[in-house]
Amino acid sequence: xxxxIVGFGVVGQxxxxxxxxxxxxxxxxxxxxxxxxxAIDTRGAALSAQGLDIAALLRTKASDGxxxxxxxxxxxRVDNEQVIAECGAHVLVEATPSSLRDPQPAIxxxxxxxxxxxHVVSVNKVPLAVAFPGLRELADYNRVMFRFSGTVGxxxxxxxxxxxxxxGDEILSVRAVLNGTTNYILWRMHEAGLDFAxxxxxxxxxxxxxxxxxxxxxxVDTAMKTVIFANVVLDRAAxxxxxxxxxxxxxxxxxxxxxxxxxxxxxxLAELGEKLRVGPQEIEAHGPLDVPANLNAVSLSxxxxxxxxLRGPGAGGVETATGVLRDLLDIWHALGSAP
Amino acid sequence: xxxxxxxxxxxxxxxxTIRHCAALxxxxxxxxxxxxVSAMAGVTDMLIELAQAAADGTRMRVHTLLGKLHxxxxxxxxxxxxxxxxxxLLSQLDTLVAGIGAVSELTPRSHDAVVSFGERLSAVIxxxxxxxxxxxxxxxxxxxxxxxxxxxxxxxxxxxxxxxTLQPRLEHGExxxxxxxxxxxxxxAITTFGRGGSDLTATLVGxxxxxxxxxxWxxxxxxxxxxxxxxxxxxxxGHVTFAEAIEMGQFGAKSMHPRALEPAxxxxxxxxxxxxxxxxxxxxxxxxxxxxxETVRSVLRLRGSALVxxxxxxxxxxxxxxxxxxxxxxxxxxNVQVISQTVSEAGISVVIPASQLDPARVALENRLVRTGVxxxxxxxxxxxxxxxxxxxxAGVPGIAAxxxxxxxxxxxxxxxxxxxxxxxxxxxxxxxDASATAVQALHAEFGLAG
Numbered sequence: 001x002x003x004x005i006v007g008f009g010v011v012g013q014x015x016x017x018x019x020x021x022x023x024x025x026x027x028x029x030x031x032x033x034x035x036x037x038x039a040i041d042t043r044g045a046a047l048s049a050q051g052l053d054i055a056a057l058l059r060t061k062a063s064d065g066x067x068x069x070x071x072x073x074x075x076x077r078v079d080n081e082q083v084i085a086e087c088g089a090h091v092l093v094e095a096t097p098s099s100l101r102d103p104q105p106a107i108x109x110x111x112x113x114x115x116x117x118x119h120v121v122s123v124n125k126v127p128l129a130v131a132f133p134g135l136r137e138l139a140d141y142n143r144v145m146f147r148f149s150g151t152v153g154x155x156x157x158x159x160x161x162x163x164x165x166x167x168g169d170e171i172l173s174v175r176a177v178l179n180g181t182t183n184y185i186l187w188r189m190h191e192a193g194l195d196f197a198x199x200x201x202x203x204x205x206x207x208x209x210x211x212x213x214x215x216x217x218x219x220v221d222t223a224m225k226t227v228i229f230a231n232v233v234l235d236r237a238a239x240x241x242x243x244x245x246x247x248x249x250x251x252x253x254x255x256x257x258x259x260x261x262x263x264x265x266x267x268x269l270a271e272l273g274e275k276l277r278v279g280p281q282e283i284e285a286h287g288p289l290d291v292p293a294n295l296n297a298v299s300l301s302x303x304x305x306x307x308x309x310l311r312g313p314g315a316g317g318v319e320t321a322t323g324v325l326r327d328l329l330d331i332w333h334a335l336g337s338a339p
Numbered sequence: 340x341x342x343x344x345x346x347x348x349x350x351x352x353x354x355x356t357i358r359h360c361a362a363l364x365x366x367x368x369x370x371x372x373x374x375x376v377s378a379m380a381g382v383t384d385m386l387i388e389l390a391q392a393a394a395d396g397t398r399m400r401v402h403t404l405l406g407k408l409h410x411x412x413x414x415x416x417x418x419x420x421x422x423x424x425x426x427x428l429l430s431q432l433d434t435l436v437a438g439i440g441a442v443s444e445l446t447p448r449s450h451d452a453v454v455s456f457g458e459r460l461s462a463v464i465x466x467x468x469x470x471x472x473x474x475x476x477x478x479x480x481x482x483x484x485x486x487x488x489x490x491x492x493x494x495x496x497x498x499x500x501x502x503x504t505l506q507p508r509l510e511h512g513e514x515x516x517x518x519x520x521x522x523x524x525x526x527x528a529i530t531t532f533g534r535g536g537s538d539l540t541a542t543l544v545g546x547x548x549x550x551x552x553x554x555x556w557x558x559x560x561x562x563x564x565x566x567x568x569x570x571x572x573x574x575x576x577g578h579v580t581f582a583e584a585i586e587m588g589q590f591g592a593k594s595m596h597p598r599a600l601e602p603a604x605x606x607x608x609x610x611x612x613x614x615x616x617x618x619x620x621x622x623x624x625x626x627x628x629x630x631x632x633e634t635v636r637s638v639l640r641l642r643g644s645a646l647v648x649x650x651x652x653x654x655x656x657x658x659x660x661x662x663x664x665x666x667x668x669x670x671x672x673x674n675v676q677v678i679s680q681t682v683s684e685a686g687i688s689v690v691i692p693a694s695q696l697d698p699a700r701v702a703l704e705n706r707l708v709r710t711g712v713x714x715x716x717x718x719x720x721x722x723x724x725x726x727x728x729x730x731x732x733a734g735v736p737g738i739a740a741x742x743x744x745x746x747x748x749x750x751x752x753x754x755x756x757x758x759x760x761x762x763x764x765x766x767x768x769x770x771x772d773a774s775a776t777a778v779q780a781l782h783a784e785f786g787l788a789g
Contacts, residue, residue: 111525114525115525115526131496131499133495133496133499134493134495134496134497134498134499134500135496136495137493137494137495137496138482138493138496138525141484141493141525142525237495
């Protein structure tokens with residue numbers, strides 16, 4: 001299967017590394033021999049119909065900050081949509097950074113792929129949070145597959161689990177910790193008695209938070225995941241405007257301490273009930289949603305099955321790359337079993 | 340308030356009528372208005388003829404038609420200082436027509452490209468009259484499948500793109516004029532919607548923004564309780580439901596095409612039908628509101644139909660007979676308007692357009708009589724379908740008794756009856772010369788004159 005990757009940052013690099021490391025096993029178990037025919041970053045692209053040399057991709061990206069300088073394969077300043085349409089790939093992996101300020105480039109990448117008949121795996125949350133119903137319609141119209149399991153819970157199969165639960169049962173409501181960075185900050189404020197600024201600084205130092213952490217801290221990242229969950233699992237045509245969002249910026253340490261004294265913890269919680277809400281909420285200490293460090297937790301309340309909770313790492317390049325690989329294999333198997 | 344206003348071709352006949360339409364838009368003061376336009380009156384038909392003439396190689400006809408189109412649009416454009424805006428479009432049209440002539444072939448795709456010039460030209464002229472910006476439906480965000488001449492919008496994608504494209508422009512207070520009827524595929528090829536196309540553009544834009552109301556300006560006041568040519572005391576209906584409007588459209592009322600009402604009904608955008616030449620009239624408001632206590636709202640008739648009865652004892656208790664009847668009709672492209680079958684009688688009656696009677700008859704005789712499935716095909720040409728429509732009829736006992744009682748008192752013979760399970764409509768078949776009497780009787784029976 002020929003793959004194009006747009007966005008060659010942490011996740012893109014983790015993905016090609018994973019494909020290389022697991023190539024023997026992937027071929028043995030699935031007959032899956034992926035070739036990267038295009039890798040696009042902000043400065044250009046590397047193209048090869050036979051498949052790019054993964055070692056050269058990683059080496060050049062590390063040394064030059066771009067893949068556009070790889071001898072023979074590199075091209076600087078490309079039209080991304082043109083590359084996507086003409087590189088001959090079967091699948092596009094959209095892994096550009098999620099920026100709500102300008103959702104258009106990522107949306108254009110997905111549309112270009114659908115138009116040209118490529119299947120798509122998106123790790124980027126923004127196009128889904130902004131335009132999910134329309135994008136799914138375009139994918140269906142062009143009879144291609146559209147997967148995005150890495151957008152919520154990274155490597156955790158949050159959407160797949162919830163969809164399976166919703167098949168035989170009914171999801172009444174969802175409560176979830178979906179952002180590792182803020183969970184780490186709140187956890188450190190409780191464990192070590194740090195104030196917000198110190199905990200944030202520590203998260204940045206450990207690489208959990210971006211240098212501009214506002215999307216995490218202000219609840220926007222969680223809100224985007226909430227919208228995706230609502231559309232995909234609950235079949236609700238929600239957009240970001242439908243989510244009531246509050247963040248944890250400058251949350252006073254006392255709020256954490258007061259909650260702790262009552263045997264409770266403060267978490268940045270996504271709640272999907274009648275309304276969609278994101279904000280700091282108190283939960284029971286040591287309950288299913290009380291996850292430490294930068295972990296995620298998703299708790300589904302089912303009509304017949306009771307509470308079902310999934311906990312685990314919900315961020316990170318390698319973790320997210322496993323989500324992408326899961327989607328790629330899903331597409332690979334679906335293609336093979338198509339009539 | 341955000342309003343989408345759509346002007347049909349009859350409202351855009353020349354510079355004077357265009358000026359009048361522009362005044363109706365301007366009259367909304369601080370409201371935000373998106374204007375959707377059809378081609379100028381008669382232009383679409385000329386373009387269709389032009390495309391065919393070009394492919395047929397009838398050069399004189401091409402020359403004449405192009406001349407008329409140039410003159411019509413140049414004259415209207417001059418009144419608003421838009422000559423320079425229409426010139427490049429007209430020259431593109433010349434080139435396109437020459438190309439079609441050179442290959443002597445008219446594909447559905449090039450047909451759509453030629454026809455699109457009607458709306459593109461009128462949009463540019465109306466935009467000049469409004470000091471606004473003209474866009475094609477595709478530029479406004481509408482994407483369709485690739486069924487040229489009969490395209491269907493990719494609804495969710497289109498609504499999203501309409502909002503993305505038009506909202507920021509509206510916030511700048513810029514008057515926007517969008518071409519009705521034409522849109523484009525995902526690859527940018529021009530497509531057209533087919534019947535009801537400009538209204539569909541208007542309701543799509545209305546649902547996408549979303550707008551508070553969509554106003555459809557045409558040359559009728561709105562929906563009536565009956566055709567005033569048959570019932571002089573017929574009254575304008577101030578408010579109907581989407582379901583009623585769709586049903587009335589099916590029965591040939593001067594309503595909107597049911598397809599155009601779909602996006603408005605689904606996304607709950609009220610639609611108001613208004614008369615350009617009678618702007619003081621409030622028109623008919625179409626919403627998803629509950630019925631207002633009235634049962635029957637309107638009495639309609641569908642003319643030029645034929646009643647076909649497929650009969651034979653062999654059909655009794657024989658599963659699949661109905662399927663064969665409809666398959667036979669579908670295979671020759673016959674549109675079935677009414678279906679009626681009784682439990683005891685060995686017969687199925689269908690009403691079809693009289694114009695399709697011949698192919699229908701041959702198909703049924705060949706597929707059913709020849710094979711012994713049915714004994715004979717009986718034809719009653721010269722019939723009309725009369726329908727009473729009203730969302731409030733559902734669950735109210737005795738409506739049918741009143742309908743048929745009123746008709747019987749006027750000695751009109753009812754030949755077949757059908758009622759949908761939605762109870763929105765009761766319709767029946769009568770001889771063509773009795774249909775006016777039936778409509779008058781029902782209009783009086785239900786007190787529709789108010």
